[in-house]
Amino acid sequence: MKFELTANDPKSSARAGVLQTDHGEIQTPIFMPVGTAGSVKAVHQRELENDVQAQIILGNTYHLYLRPGLGVLEQAGGLHKFNGWNHPILTDSGGYQVYSLAANRKIVEEGVTFKSHIDGSRHHFTPENVMDIQRSIGADIIMAFDECTPYPCEYGYAKKSMELTHQWLTRCVNRIQTTEPKYGYEQVLFPIVQGSVYKDLREQSAEYIASQNQPGNAIGGLSVGEPHEDMYAMTSLVCGILPKDKPRYLMGVGTPENILECIALGIDMFDCVMPTRNARNGMLFTTQGIINIRNEKWKDDLSPIDATLGGYVSTFHSKAYLRHLIINKEILGAQIASIHNLTFYLWLVKEARKQIVAGTFAEWKNKMVKTVSQRL
Amino acid sequence: MKFELTANDPKSSARAGVLQTDHGEIQTPIFMPVGTAGSVKAVHQRELENDVQAQIILGNTYHLYLRPGLGVLEQAGGLHKFNGWNHPILTDSGGYQVYSLAANRKIVEEGVTFKSHIDGSRHHFTPENVMDIQRSIGADIIMAFDECTPYPCEYGYAKKSMELTHQWLTRCVNRIQTTEPKYGYEQVLFPIVQGSVYKDLREQSAEYIASQNQPGNAIGGLSVGEPHEDMYAMTSLVCGILPKDKPRYLMGVGTPENILECIALGIDMFDCVMPTRNARNGMLFTTQGIINIRNEKWKDDLSPIDATLGGYVSTFHSKAYLRHLIINKEILGAQIASIHNLTFYLWLVKEARKQIVAGTFAEWKNKMVKTVSQRL
Numbered sequence: 001m002k003f004e005l006t007a008n009d010p011k012s013s014a015r016a017g018v019l020q021t022d023h024g025e026i027q028t029p030i031f032m033p034v035g036t037a038g039s040v041k042a043v044h045q046r047e048l049e050n051d052v053q054a055q056i057i058l059g060n061t062y063h064l065y066l067r068p069g070l071g072v073l074e075q076a077g078g079l080h081k082f083n084g085w086n087h088p089i090l091t092d093s094g095g096y097q098v099y100s101l102a103a104n105r106k107i108v109e110e111g112v113t114f115k116s117h118i119d120g121s122r123h124h125f126t127p128e129n130v131m132d133i134q135r136s137i138g139a140d141i142i143m144a145f146d147e148c149t150p151y152p153c154e155y156g157y158a159k160k161s162m163e164l165t166h167q168w169l170t171r172c173v174n175r176i177q178t179t180e181p182k183y184g185y186e187q188v189l190f191p192i193v194q195g196s197v198y199k200d201l202r203e204q205s206a207e208y209i210a211s212q213n214q215p216g217n218a219i220g221g222l223s224v225g226e227p228h229e230d231m232y233a234m235t236s237l238v239c240g241i242l243p244k245d246k247p248r249y250l251m252g253v254g255t256p257e258n259i260l261e262c263i264a265l266g267i268d269m270f271d272c273v274m275p276t277r278n279a280r281n282g283m284l285f286t287t288q289g290i291i292n293i294r295n296e297k298w299k300d301d302l303s304p305i306d307a308t309l310g311g312y313v314s315t316f317h318s319k320a321y322l323r324h325l326i327i328n329k330e331i332l333g334a335q336i337a338s339i340h341n342l343t344f345y346l347w348l349v350k351e352a353r354k355q356i357v358a359g360t361f362a363e364w365k366n367k368m369v370k371t372v373s374q375r376l
Numbered sequence: 377m378k379f380e381l382t383a384n385d386p387k388s389s390a391r392a393g394v395l396q397t398d399h400g401e402i403q404t405p406i407f408m409p410v411g412t413a414g415s416v417k418a419v420h421q422r423e424l425e426n427d428v429q430a431q432i433i434l435g436n437t438y439h440l441y442l443r444p445g446l447g448v449l450e451q452a453g454g455l456h457k458f459n460g461w462n463h464p465i466l467t468d469s470g471g472y473q474v475y476s477l478a479a480n481r482k483i484v485e486e487g488v489t490f491k492s493h494i495d496g497s498r499h500h501f502t503p504e505n506v507m508d509i510q511r512s513i514g515a516d517i518i519m520a521f522d523e524c525t526p527y528p529c530e531y532g533y534a535k536k537s538m539e540l541t542h543q544w545l546t547r548c549v550n551r552i553q554t555t556e557p558k559y560g561y562e563q564v565l566f567p568i569v570q571g572s573v574y575k576d577l578r579e580q581s582a583e584y585i586a587s588q589n590q591p592g593n594a595i596g597g598l599s600v601g602e603p604h605e606d607m608y609a610m611t612s613l614v615c616g617i618l619p620k621d622k623p624r625y626l627m628g629v630g631t632p633e634n635i636l637e638c639i640a641l642g643i644d645m646f647d648c649v650m651p652t653r654n655a656r657n658g659m660l661f662t663t664q665g666i667i668n669i670r671n672e673k674w675k676d677d678l679s680p681i682d683a684t685l686g687g688y689v690s691t692f693h694s695k696a697y698l699r700h701l702i703i704n705k706e707i708l709g710a711q712i713a714s715i716h717n718l719t720f721y722l723w724l725v726k727e728a729r730k731q732i733v734a735g736t737f738a739e740w741k742n743k744m745v746k747t748v749s750q751r752l
Contacts, residue, residue: 037706039701039708041706041707042708044708044712067703068699068700072678084692299448312422320452320458321414324444324448324458328413335418335711
């Protein structure tokens with residue numbers, strides 16, 4: 001995997017780059033739609049490619065390991081072949097889901113034991129087998145197995161948890177270095193910085209993660225309920241320590257505003273369920289601001305969902321039609337709203353990239369943050 | 377509206393024709409996907425056009441009248457403009473839904489009073505206002521307001537109900553003849569034959585309906601639970617009476633087998649929720665037979681959903697992937713299965729048409745009925 005920086009914004013830490021993978025090129029900064037169980041919810045792969053113009057999507061280790069399971073994924077030749085997405089895939093390590101979804105979980109130094117949220121069956125995740133599972137899923141980018149602390153989190157617990165994450169990282173790195181890619185193409189590891197909202201822990205963690213010298217680095221444990229100021233402060237701090245020549249991925253972030261602010265702090269990669277989850281509830285992100293399409297005021301509004309954005313669904317369908325579909329719980333409502341929101345998110349990072357390359361990002365960002373955050 | 381017969385099968389009553397509407401041509405026999413509330417469930421209009429290759433879809437008067445309501449439909453310039461489907465639309469009169477969904481309904485000679493199943497609000501349908509509503513929705517083909525009897529139905533009630541349907545038809549015809557198309561294109565009325573499973577009533581009704589000399593005719597009150605033999609016997613009887621030079625529409629039918637058998641009896645048009653509703657539950661109609669994709673046996677089957685059928689979703693995705701999506705309740709599962717089933721239904725009637733034109737329909741039909749009915 002090769003990462004090249006194309007441009008640096010003169011007035012912020014924003015950067016534009018190109019990340020080369022064996023499944024194609026990713027222009028950064030980038031937003032990665034979340035395809036938890038092998039499908040970006042309500043969006044067809046063809047639409048992800050042609051309408052949304054996604055460059056990389058996520059899969060989730062916990063979900064895919066439980067269903068469909070590694071047997072069929074290996075038979076298919078990996079997730080790309082199984083779900084027909086022939087561009088890069090990053091897999092989350094499943095740690096977050098084990099902590100948030102599974103029952104009877106028990107974390108010890110060796111790993112985590114948990115019961116499936118689906119059928120109660122007992123499973124065991126270790127840094128080693130989670131690397132193996134992600135190799136079997138066939139991720140281009142494999143995430144380290146970590147513990148993601150909740151917010152708020154006591155200092156003592158945050159420190160202990162960070163130390164465990166660091167120990168586990170050594171085992172992840174060893175496992176990746178002593179195993180081969182499963183399907184012939186390169187599979188790289190991204191370690192994850194933890195440390196909750198504590199400056200000294202974040203510094204310590206960022207330094208440790210940087211020292212592992214992996215092809216890319218991630219920041220975890222943010223966007224879990226802390227104030228935005230804390231998220232930005234930690235991101236800024238960590239970006240100052242992580243190597244400049246490697247991509248930086250801020251996990252689970254966020255609103256359009258969060259993304260623009262964190263691009264300014266030096267983040268290159270983002271993922272979040274917000275554009276798809278909120279779409280299903282009728283919340284639309286547009287170039288003019290945020291719309292709750294369930295609101296009575298859109299009932300007769302026959303103007304396009306977002307004429308400025310472009311793209312088929314956003315210009316072809318009216319707000320009134322989309323409102324009608326969402327109010328009627330028509331599946332097509334979820335489809336159109338999800339495609340629209342993802343198209344907007346991909347548009348936003350593409351515009352940001354253009355501004356970075358043009359050297360005008362900082363001013364543009366300050367204006368754009370106001371526009372995209374306002375409620376229409 | 378012009379209907380031309382292209383071919384008659386030598387060994388059955390099957391016919392191939394072309395129906396011209398102001399929104400384009402329909403090749404018959406045809407299957408019409410059901411878009412109850414202005415959306416064919418889980419299928420985008422673009423996919424209906426490009427993948428399914430639908431030529432005409434249905435809308436439902438009861439549902440569209442309640443939501444989004446006539447105000448926004450009229451503002452939009454009719455349903456075609458509102459939902460972006462620029463091909464022919466037929467609207468069901470809403471009678472069936474008033475009887476099956478609405479509460480506190482009361483049928484009198486004047487019309488029907490009922491409470492909305494959504495908010496309990498009180499409404500009144502008459503033959504006259506149902507014609508007006510369908511004009512406002514903007515249907516190319518408007519269905520008469522009738523009473524659809526349940527099965528079983530006592531002879532006395534069936535007779536009375538049929539007589540009411542005939543009285544109402546006179547009022548529907550009058551209303552259509554004394555009002556203008558709402559949006560500049562032609563809107564025609566199809567009367568509906570009733571009479572339950574009683575030969576003499578069906579004969580009487582078919583003769584009355586034929587005497588109204590409308591551009592097309594429909595058969596209602598079948599596929600409501602009666603044995604298939606009754607459905608076929610009534611269809612055959614009625615087709616023998618309805619004029620040959622007008623299209624015949626059998627409402628709410630049915631399985632692939634039902635459709636093939638009724639094409640053989642002289643039916644030109646069909647609609648049914650089965651391909652989309654069953655798709656959402658994981659039941660697939662294929663060129664090889666019927667698949668319950670939830671079945672464990674498809675878990676590792678990486679072969680295409682239906683390689684013979686052709687079409688993007690049916691050849692691109694595997695049975696194992698679609699099973700995974702349906703088991704996981706992923707919306708994409710409903711999307712793929714619905715597109716697949718509708719593509720199959722449209723393929724089936726297109727194949728039937730080819731065989732009619734080639735003069736080989738009867739033999740082909742007998743073989744095909746067995747294939748498409750078997751459980752795989």
